[in-house]
Amino acid sequence: MFSGAQVSLYPMTDDFVGVILGAIGALEPYRSTFRIETDDISTLLVGPPDQLFPAMRDLFVSAAGQGVHCVLAATVSRGCPGEPDDPICTPVNDSHYGQPLAEGITAAIEQVGAAPQTGQIVAAQFSLYPLGSGHHMDEIYGCIEFLKNSGVFDRSKNFCTKLRGDAGAVFATLSEAFLRFGAPQGHVALDLKVSANSPTAI
Amino acid sequence: MFSGAQVSLYPMTDDFVGVILGAIGALEPYRSTFRIETDDISTLLVGPPDQLFPAMRDLFVSAAGQGVHCVLAATVSRGCPGEPDDPICTPVNDSHYGQPLAEGITAAIEQVGAAPQTGQIVAAQFSLYPLGSGHHMDEIYGCIEFLKNSGVFDRSKNFCTKLRGDAGAVFATLSEAFLRFGAPQGHVALDLKVSANSPTAI
Numbered sequence: 288m289f290s291g292a293q294v295s296l297y298p299m300t301d302d303f304v305g306v307i308l309g310a311i312g313a314l315e316p317y318r319s320t321f322r323i324e325t326d327d328i329s330t331l332l333v334g335p336p337d338q339l340f341p342a343m344r345d346l347f348v349s350a351a352g353q354g355v356h357c358v359l360a361a362t363v364s365r366g367c368p369g370e371p372d373d374p375i376c377t378p379v380n381d382s383h384y385g386q387p388l389a390e391g392i393t394a395a396i397e398q399v400g401a402a403p404q405t406g407q408i409v410a411a412q413f414s415l416y417p418l419g420s421g422h423h424m425d426e427i428y429g430c431i432e433f434l435k436n437s438g439v440f441d442r443s444k445n446f447c448t449k450l451r452g453d454a455g456a457v458f459a460t461l462s463e464a465f466l467r468f469g470a471p472q473g474h475v476a477l478d479l480k481v482s483a484n485s486p487t488a489i
Numbered sequence: 490m491f492s493g494a495q496v497s498l499y500p501m502t503d504d505f506v507g508v509i510l511g512a513i514g515a516l517e518p519y520r521s522t523f524r525i526e527t528d529d530i531s532t533l534l535v536g537p538p539d540q541l542f543p544a545m546r547d548l549f550v551s552a553a554g555q556g557v558h559c560v561l562a563a564t565v566s567r568g569c570p571g572e573p574d575d576p577i578c579t580p581v582n583d584s585h586y587g588q589p590l591a592e593g594i595t596a597a598i599e600q601v602g603a604a605p606q607t608g609q610i611v612a613a614q615f616s617l618y619p620l621g622s623g624h625h626m627d628e629i630y631g632c633i634e635f636l637k638n639s640g641v642f643d644r645s646k647n648f649c650t651k652l653r654g655d656a657g658a659v660f661a662t663l664s665e666a667f668l669r670f671g672a673p674q675g676h677v678a679l680d681l682k683v684s685a686n687s688p689t690a691i
Binding site: 300362364367414416446 | 497566569612
């Protein structure tokens with residue numbers, strides 16, 4: 288199953304190039320796992336679906352740790368039918384998806400509880416799109432139940448859901464929502480913004 | 490049909506607050522048309538679907554005109570089934586959507602040709618998601634044919650399409666893709682980034 292993301296980092300500072308270059312080293316441990324390509328708009332990551340959110344977390348925590356207001360925006364996708372079935376997109380961890388919904392919700396909450404603490408508080412906003420056929424509304428409602436019990440649920444907004452908390456738990460919650468709900472081999476896209484150090488955070 | 494967007498503006502400068510406050514006045518002509526709500530992540534616009542991209546264009550051109558590298562990111566939606574049918578979401582212009590596909594493509598190209606020139610060159614990257622049932626693949630292929638003939642098509646990338654050109658033509662192309670293709674009353678979401686003044690534009 289093809290999986291990857293188009294990722295952009297926006298540091299709100301005159302030295303945005305320096306902040307980006309300072310943060311990009313956080314992707315080093317992932318370079319052997321992912322195909323990575325950059326242009327003037329975004330960086331493409333193609334690789335194991337269960338490593339996408341850890342890689343984005345490490346990149347963002349590294350940038351936010353430099354103290355400036357910054358945002359990560361990403362378009363994340365799995366199972367896109369027009370894309371080749373790339374062997375580098377094999378999950379690193381055996382994930383047991385496709386289990387009964389109640390067990391999936393419990394397992395997702397456990398994964399978030401076990402997420403590493405980063406010490407970086409973030410706000411995140413995302414929209415999850417199950418595309419094509421084969422997705423059951425039960426799965427979507429199950430995902431919502433999981434989000435509300437994730438410990439980082441902030442609120443529902445028009446067109447999206449907002450999370451707030453430690454970057455470890457927030458990115459783990461996003462990863463679980465992306466991977467565990469909807470058809471295991473179905474096409475799912477996720478539109479994400481994560482913000483840190485905002486002067487207007489409420 | 491409920492329609493709107495969650496819009497964020499990211500100026501890559503120490504004075505990001507000043508750039509945002511300096512640009513927000515560009516939304517004044519739209520304040521009577523839209524419901525507008527802001528928090529620390531994004532600004533919600535709810536209103537006529539055919540005014541969403543002109544409003545975002547004016548906001549972004551105003552910010553980019555201040556000379557700094559900046560990005561607008563937006564999650565745009567129409568026909569979301571969970572949202573109320575809001576009377577403020579009535580199109581301002583009578584739009585004749587739902588016409589035969591070949592006529593729709595011709596009309597879309599004409600609209601882009603008639604778009605105002607802003608003098609601001611931008612690069613845009615977007616993903617269009619027809620959600621739920623009722624969308625025909627013919628419509629999607631028709632949209633792709635339109636994009637390739639829009640005059641601002643740059644290239645297809647993994648998970649998204651890239652445009653480049655004057656902000657007037659680029660935002661008009663996005664608006665046509667969003668409104669004219671897929672089921673007229675169907676649920677469509679669009680994930681958008683627009684960039685100007687990038688030091689690495691290629």
